Amino acid sequence: TNKKDDMKWTLDNFDIGKALGKGKFGNVYLAREKSSGFIVALKVLFKTQILKANVEHQLKREIEIQTHLRHPNIVRMFGYFHDDARVYMILEYAPKQLYKELQAQENQRFSEVRAALYIKQLTEALIYCHDKNIIHRDIKPENLLLTKAGDLKIADFGWSVHTRDSKRMTLCGTLDYLPPEMVSGNSHDKSVDVWSVGVLLYEILVGKPPFEAPTYEETYKRILNAQYIFPQHVAPLARDLISRLLRVKPETRLPLQEVLLHDWIKIHTNLLK
Numbered sequence: 001t002n003k004k005d006d007m008k009w010t011l012d013n014f015d016i017g018k019a020l021g022k023g024k025f026g027n028v029y030l031a032r033e034k035s036s037g038f039i040v041a042l043k044v045l046f047k048t049q050i051l052k053a054n055v056e057h058q059l060k061r062e063i064e065i066q067t068h069l070r071h072p073n074i075v076r077m078f079g080y081f082h083d084d085a086r087v088y089m090i091l092e093y094a095p096k097q098l099y100k101e102l103q104a105q106e107n108q109r110f111s112e113v114r115a116a117l118y119i120k121q122l123t124e125a126l127i128y129c130h131d132k133n134i135i136h137r138d139i140k141p142e143n144l145l146l147t148k149a150g151d152l153k154i155a156d157f158g159w160s161v162h163t164r165d166s167k168r169m170t171l172c173g174t175l176d177y178l179p180p181e182m183v184s185g186n187s188h189d190k191s192v193d194v195w196s197v198g199v200l201l202y203e204i205l206v207g208k209p210p211f212e213a214p215t216y217e218e219t220y221k222r223i224l225n226a227q228y229i230f231p232q233h234v235a236p237l238a239r240d241l242i243s244r245l246l247r248v249k250p251e252t253r254l255p256l257q258e259v260l261l262h263d264w265i266k267i268h269t270n271l272l273k
């Protein structure tokens with residue numbers, strides 16, 4: 001690795017700014033690296049919380065994976081360090097959170113052009129991860145950020161960590177984004193990410209997730225049977241793509257490479273991008 005990569009960072013290297021997000025294990029702060037003036041997001045995690053939740057090994061795996069990923073649609077982890085009480089992740093700063101952007105929309109949904117750009121970029125990032133045998137397993141609006149230019153970045157590297165700092169995590173955790181094989185406790189492979197692309201696509205076009213129900217048990221049942229309906233405003237091509245992703249049988253879900261070739265994506269994305 002070059003000098004920068006094995007740099008020994010400490011808190012003294014940074015001026016700390018406003019809190020960007022608050023979570024169970026600690027907060028994320030805007031920060032500036034003093035010598036370069038470079039702006040980053042500094043995620044602070046309390047060791048006591050990590051140990052209490054018994055997620056130390058998951059954090060180590062996440063850092064190991066994340067420091068080796070380089071993709072325009074994945075938030076970079078430039079490094080990490082720790083002191084006696086906290087672990088710090090030095091992350092690429094992306095100013096907007098997709099779930100907040102979604103909530104700010106009229107009817108809480110994006111246009112087909114905006115939705116197709118996000119799905120295309122998410123799919124490209126997941127293809128990159130899958131090629132490195134990394135399954136994300138936790139794709140949902142809270143884990144997706146947007147750059148100033150409006151490009152999507154996967155921000156969450158707890159690929160298999162569910163006890164994560166998610167904002168919409170209700171007391172017992174939101175099932176909404178989990179595929180049948182995960183809610184039923186069966187084994188799962190990278191096609192779990194394909195399912196969650198389908199859930200995300202449905203939510204950003206409709207304004208709520210496909211299997212949302214008043215009770216946990218009802219959501220569970222609807223996921224197991226891939227039971228969802230489309231409001232009449234959802235266009236036929238979008239319905240076609242979603243129906244090829246939200247399949248109970250993992251092997252029948254559309255491969256991610258074919259998501260990029262689907263007419264709904266091609267028609268609604270700027271082919272030059």
Ligand SMILES: O=C(O)Cn1ncc2ncnc(NCCc3cnc(NC(=O)Nc4cccc(Cl)c4)s3)c21
Pocket residue numbers: 020021022025028041043045055056058059062075089091092093094095096097145155156157158161163164165
């Ligand atoms: O989104 C926000 O709330 C605030 N925000 N706003 C702008 C912005 N720009 C960049 N990053 C942000 N947030 C950090 C995103 C993360 C990346 N990687 C993570 N990993 C993690 O939390 N791991 C982890 C946690 C607890 C236990 C264990 Cl085992 C692992 S969180 C930003």
